[in-house]
Amino acid sequence: MSTWGKNNPDQSPKKNWTQEEAKGKLETYCAYQERCAWEVRRKLYEKGIQGKPADDLIEEMFRDGFLNEERFAKSFARGKFRLKKWGRARIIRELKLREFSPSHIKTGLSEIDPEEYYDTLLTQAEKKWEKTKEKDPYKKRYLVLQYLVSKGFEQDLIKEALESIQSQE
Known part of the structure; x- marks a missing residue:
């Protein structure tokens, strides 16, 4: 919990939005950055709007093109x-x-180009390989593999990339 409110007694705590206020605030929220319905629903929940009123606002945001x-x-x-x-x-x-x-x-x-994807994986693998100080090549391979899996790359592609790196050494 922040102590900001204690140091600034004039500042009121976060207040809930009214239905009318919420529409304008959501338009600004969605115009600033691409949002999804899930994020908007969370924001509405934080501001005390739930259930049917929240669904109606989200539906309106879709109709007006703020959400897609x-x-x-x-x-x-x-x-x-x-x-x-x-x-x-x-x-x-x-x-x-x-x-x-x-x-x-x-x-x-579909926005991700397969060649660019593999090049990125290879670059990430090489960087992690260089940074990893482990002497044992099996442990080092395991550590790099774990890192790349945590980044969300597929194991078969990771193994291919690691073999490529190890064959260069």
Whole structure:
């Protein structure tokens, strides 16, 4: 818990939104960055709006074009892959957490170029291989493999990349 409120007694604690206030705030929230219905529902819950009123607001956001699940899935997959260097498995897991349908997940993953994906995996594997100080090559391989699995890359591709790296040494 932050002590900010204690140091600033004039500042009121977070207040709940009214239905009218929520629409404007949500439009700003969704216009700032691509959002999905799950994130908007969480935001509404934090601000004291639940059930039918929340569903109505979310439906209205879809109608007005502020929310679009397909657009979000594409943007999410592209961004997490290019910026955070996540693999497909991690992206799928995160989209499932946000309650996306398999068709939207598939659409989102179509944004990732297979060649760029493998090149990124290889680059990540090489970087981790160089940073890992382990002397035993089997332990080192295991540590790099675990790291890449945690990033969401597939085991068969990881093994291929590690064999490629080890054959260069």
